Amino acid sequence: MVTRRRWLMQLGGGVVLAGWTGGDLDAVELPPGVYEASREHLGHALAGHPVAAGGETELVQPRAATFQPAFFSRDGYQTIVGLTGLMLGETPETPVVREIAEWIDLTVSEAATVRAAAQALSKGHRTVAVHFYGADSVRRLEEFDAQKTVREGLAWLDAESRRNHGRVFNALAKPEQVAIVESMADNRPNRGAENAGTRLFVYLKERVIHGFYTARAGLDELGYRGNAFYASPPGCEHLYG
Amino acid sequence: MATKTYDVIVVGSGASGGWVAKELTEKGVEVLMLEAGPPRVPTRDFTEHIWPYQLKYRGFGNQKKLLTDQPIQRLCYACDDYSQQFFVNDHEHPYTFPADKPFMWIRGRQVGGKTFCWARVSYRYSDFEFKAASRDGYGQDWPISYKEIEPYYDRIENYIGISGSYEGLPQLPDSKFLPPMRLSCGELVAKEIVEKKFGWKLIVDRSANLTVPLNGRPACHYCDQCQRGCFTASYFNSPSVTLPAAARTGRFHLVSDAVVSHLIMNAEGKAAGVAYIDRSTKTAREVRGKTVVLAASALESTRILLHSRSPRFPNGVGNSQGVLGHYLMDHTTLEQAGGTMAPLKASVREPVGRPCGYIIPKYVNTVGPHRNKNFLRGYYFAGDGRQELYGHAFSTPGFGRGFREIVRSQIPYSFSVYAQGECLPRHDNYVTLDPEKKDAWGIPALHIHASYGENEHAMAKAMRDHLGEIMDAVKLEDRTPPRDELNVFGKNIHECGTARMGNDPKTSVLNAYNQVHDVKNVFVTDGACFVTQGCSEPTLTIMAISVRAADYIAEQFRRGEL
Numbered sequence: 001m002v003t004r005r006r007w008l009m010q011l012g013g014g015v016v017l018a019g020w021t022g023g024d025l026d027a028v029e030l031p032p033g034v035y036e037a038s039r040e041h042l043g044h045a046l047a048g049h050p051v052a053a054g055g056e057t058e059l060v061q062p063r064a065a066t067f068q069p070a071f072f073s074r075d076g077y078q079t080i081v082g083l084t085g086l087m088l089g090e091t092p093e094t095p096v097v098r099e100i101a102e103w104i105d106l107t108v109s110e111a112a113t114v115r116a117a118a119q120a121l122s123k124g125h126r127t128v129a130v131h132f133y134g135a136d137s138v139r140r141l142e143e144f145d146a147q148k149t150v151r152e153g154l155a156w157l158d159a160e161s162r163r164n165h166g167r168v169f170n171a172l173a174k175p176e177q178v179a180i181v182e183s184m185a186d187n188r189p190n191r192g193a194e195n196a197g198t199r200l201f202v203y204l205k206e207r208v209i210h211g212f213y214t215a216r217a218g219l220d221e222l223g224y225r226g227n228a229f230y231a232s233p234p235g236c237e238h239l240y241g
Numbered sequence: 242m243a244t245k246t247y248d249v250i251v252v253g254s255g256a257s258g259g260w261v262a263k264e265l266t267e268k269g270v271e272v273l274m275l276e277a278g279p280p281r282v283p284t285r286d287f288t289e290h291i292w293p294y295q296l297k298y299r300g301f302g303n304q305k306k307l308l309t310d311q312p313i314q315r316l317c318y319a320c321d322d323y324s325q326q327f328f329v330n331d332h333e334h335p336y337t338f339p340a341d342k343p344f345m346w347i348r349g350r351q352v353g354g355k356t357f358c359w360a361r362v363s364y365r366y367s368d369f370e371f372k373a374a375s376r377d378g379y380g381q382d383w384p385i386s387y388k389e390i391e392p393y394y395d396r397i398e399n400y401i402g403i404s405g406s407y408e409g410l411p412q413l414p415d416s417k418f419l420p421p422m423r424l425s426c427g428e429l430v431a432k433e434i435v436e437k438k439f440g441w442k443l444i445v446d447r448s449a450n451l452t453v454p455l456n457g458r459p460a461c462h463y464c465d466q467c468q469r470g471c472f473t474a475s476y477f478n479s480p481s482v483t484l485p486a487a488a489r490t491g492r493f494h495l496v497s498d499a500v501v502s503h504l505i506m507n508a509e510g511k512a513a514g515v516a517y518i519d520r521s522t523k524t525a526r527e528v529r530g531k532t533v534v535l536a537a538s539a540l541e542s543t544r545i546l547l548h549s550r551s552p553r554f555p556n557g558v559g560n561s562q563g564v565l566g567h568y569l570m571d572h573t574t575l576e577q578a579g580g581t582m583a584p585l586k587a588s589v590r591e592p593v594g595r596p597c598g599y600i601i602p603k604y605v606n607t608v609g610p611h612r613n614k615n616f617l618r619g620y621y622f623a624g625d626g627r628q629e630l631y632g633h634a635f636s637t638p639g640f641g642r643g644f645r646e647i648v649r650s651q652i653p654y655s656f657s658v659y660a661q662g663e664c665l666p667r668h669d670n671y672v673t674l675d676p677e678k679k680d681a682w683g684i685p686a687l688h689i690h691a692s693y694g695e696n697e698h699a700m701a702k703a704m705r706d707h708l709g710e711i712m713d714a715v716k717l718e719d720r721t722p723p724r725d726e727l728n729v730f731g732k733n734i735h736e737c738g739t740a741r742m743g744n745d746p747k748t749s750v751l752n753a754y755n756q757v758h759d760v761k762n763v764f765v766t767d768g769a770c771f772v773t774q775g776c777s778e779p780t781l782t783i784m785a786i787s788v789r790a791a792d793y794i795a796e797q798f799r800r801g802e803l
Contacts, residue, residue, distance in 0.1 A: 029488075030484075030485055030488050031280075031352075031484075031488055031493075031494075031495040032280035032282075032352070032495075032497065033254075033276075033279070033280025033281055033282075033351070033352025033353065033480055033484075033495070033497055034280075034352065034480050034481075034484040034485055034488055034495070035283055035474070035480055035481050035485070036457070036458075036474060036481055036485050037457075037458055037459055037472065037473045037474040037475075037481065040284075041283050041284065041287075041472040041473075042472055042473065053285070054285055055282075055285040055286055055326070056286075056325065056326040057286075057288055057291070057296070057322065057323070057326070058296065058297040058298065058303060058322060059291075059295055059296060059297060060294070060295055060296060060297050061297070086640065086641065087640040087641065087644075088640075088641070088642075088645065089640075089641040089642030089643075089644075089645060099294070103299060106297070106298075110304070110305055113305045114304045114305045114308065117304070117305050117308035117309050118308055120308075120309075121308065121312055122312070123340075124337065124338065124340075124343070125312040125313060125331070127340065127343045128312075128313060128316065128343045128344070128345050128729060129312070129316065130343075131343045131345075131726070131729035132316045132345065132728075132729050132732065133316075181640065185638070185639060185640055186638045186639070187638035187639045205640065206635065209631065209634045209635060210299070210301065211299070212645075213630070213631035213634065213648075214293035214294055214299045214300060215294050216292070216294055218631075219292075221645065221649055222590065222630065222631060222648075222649060223589070223590035223649070224590065224593075224630065225590050225591065225592040225593055225594075226464070226465055226592070226593040226594050227290060227292065227464050227465070227466060227594075228462075228463070228464060228592070228594055229462045229463075229464065230462060230463040230592065230594055231462075232452075232463075233422035233423050233452060233461070233463055233594075233595050234423070234463055234591070234592035234593060234594050234595050235422065235423025235424060235425060235595065236423065236424060236425050236426035236428075236429050236591075237426075237591060237592070
C-alpha cells in the first residue's frame, strides 16, 4: 500500500500509475459528462475536499462548538453521550463519543419521518420491498419506533437510578452507572427478561457499533486496510506475500 | 433554416451506445447521441474516496429521502448516500406490474447510463448459450454463433481491458485477458476443496478493471469503491472509455437531458428521426437522422418502439408480428448463503480492495457428469471470502473496552456463496405500454408482466442442494442458508429480451445484425436483442453485439444502403 501523499507525489511515474503517461497531456475538448483520467481529478480525490459545490452528496457539517440536539432534551442528550462513552469504554469528552452521539441524535430525530415514509410507500413499491427484504424486515421499518424506545429507555434509566441510588442516571458515579448498564446489557444474567432498559441497550448498542466502526478512530482500531491505494491487487498474503 | 440530418442517431450512452458511437464515428459516420439524463462531473458526483464519517448519514443513506424519492432504486446495494445520484427518481420514472408479479427495475439515467454502477463482471457467452435450443429443443437459437461473435469480443477486450485467468473452459470461453487478480485466503482453501470434491474450477472473477495500464488509462488502485465513480477511469464505463474515443473523431455530438419519446416515421415506413422531451424544460423537440440505433437499455428501447405508433405501425415499430415486448428474462439467484471459516479466524487484518470475487463456472447440464433432468440449462456459483469488518460486533455480547478488544482481535473469516441460473425466454413474460400511467415527461410507462416459471423453480431446488453441499464441503460454521425464495424478478439488473434477434421475421423483432425486420434503418443493440441469457452477466455480450451491429451499419453506409 502507498499513502495518499506518496501516491500524489508519484503521479505520472510512480508505483500506482506506472506506465500511465497521463490522459490530460493530450486532452481534447470533451462534451459535458465525458471525461478521462487527469491530474486534476486525481488531485481532487486526494485533496480532502472531495465534492465540488452543486453535488447531491450530503456531507457531514463542521461540528458546532456547542451542539444543539434535534431530538433529545439537554439531560437526555447528556445521558446518550454518557451511555455511548460507557459502551465504548471512553469518557464522555472523547471526540469520537461526541461524534457518535451527535449522529445518534440525527438518526433518532429523523426516525419518525423515516417510519412515516415507509408507511407511505405505494402498494407496488411495498410489494417489491417485501419480495426483496422479506415481510418481517419491511414491517419492522414501518413499525419500529426508535423515539419511543429511547424515550422509554431513558425514563427507565432514571427510574432505576432513583430506585437504587436516589438520583437520576446522569448524577450517578461511574461505577453506579456501569452497574445499571450491566443490568440492561445483552450479557446480563437474566437475558430472558426484557424491559425498556434492555430495549434501549439493544438499540443503542447497534447505533454505537455502526457509529464507532464508521468513525476514523474505529476504523483505525480495526486495522481496516481498504479504501486505499495499492499497486497490485490484494489477495491472500500467506500465498502471494 | 434546414434541419440538420445526422447519419445516425444513437439513443442511450451506456455500454451499448458508447460502443456504437465509437465504432461508427471512427469509420467516418457522423453520430448524434441522445441521453435521457444529465452529464456527471467527476469532481462533483464521484465519491470513491470519501470515508463514511465524512458523510452526514455515514454510508447508511438518507433513509427518508431514499424511501420517498427512490423506493425501488434504494433496493440496489449501490444506491446509498455515496451513489444515489446515479439512480433515477422512481416517481418521475414509474412503471406498473400485476400485484402478484412484482418487478424491480433499477435504472440509471445520465451520460454513461448504468456503466457507473455496474459490477464489471465480464464473461463471454459460448454456443451453450447461442445454440442452446439446438441442444435441448427449447426456444430458439440465436441467429449468430460463438465463432461469428468471437472477433468482436476480442476487439472489445483489447480496448477496455478484462482481467482474468486463462482456463480453457468450453462453457466460459477465455477472453483476451489482462493479468488476473488474486484469490483471497478463504477462496484458496475453498478452491482446493471444490475442485477435488466436485471437479469444478473455482477461479478469480473476470472483471472489467485494469490490472495494468491500458490505452491511456492507469491501472486500478484497488480502493474497491467502483460504484461511486472512478477518478482514474480504471474500470470500464462509457464516459471515460468509449465516448472520449468517439469525441476525438470530431464526428460525435452529444445531447444530454433528452428523454426520447418515439421514433418519427416517414411516409415510406422508415425512421426519419427521433422525438424527445427536454428533461429540464419539458419542451418537445425533434432531431433528424438517416438511421436510428436504440441502445437505451433493454426495456427502455422496447418502450420507445412500442410508443412509436402510427397508422402504418399501429402496435409500434417492429411489432408487426406481436413479438415485441415478449421473452423478457432476468437471471434467477439464490443468495445470502455463507458462513465462517474457523481455521482462518485471525487477529491481524488483511488488505482489502479487490473489486471482484470468485466464480465456480456453470457445469450442471453443460460439461462433465453433473446432469439434472428436472430442468433445462444451468447455473454458476459465485461469492467471496474475506475477513469480517465489524459484522461480528453485533453478535459479540457486552460493552466497553473488553468488547472492543474482542471485536478487534477475533476477526471471523466469512465465505459467501450464491447461485445464479438461467431464466428461460417465455412468451408470457412481457412488457406493454401502460394505458394510463405516464412518466414525468408524459411518455407512457411500461407495464411489466414477468415471473419465474416451473423450470426456474426446479433449478432453484438443485441450486439449493448444491449450495448446501458446497457449504458442507468447505466446513462453514455459523451458517446462513440461502434464501427460501428466488430473487424478485429484475433484481439482478440483467433484464434482457423483449426485442429478440432471429432469422424468422414472424418470431423475432431483429435480424442477425440487430436491424428491425420491419424497418431497415432502425437498430436495437442493447440487451433487448437477447434470445437466451445463459446464466452469465450480459454486458460484455451486449458490447460485442453492438460493435458487430455498428460494423454492419458502417458497411451499409459505405454501400449507400442506409
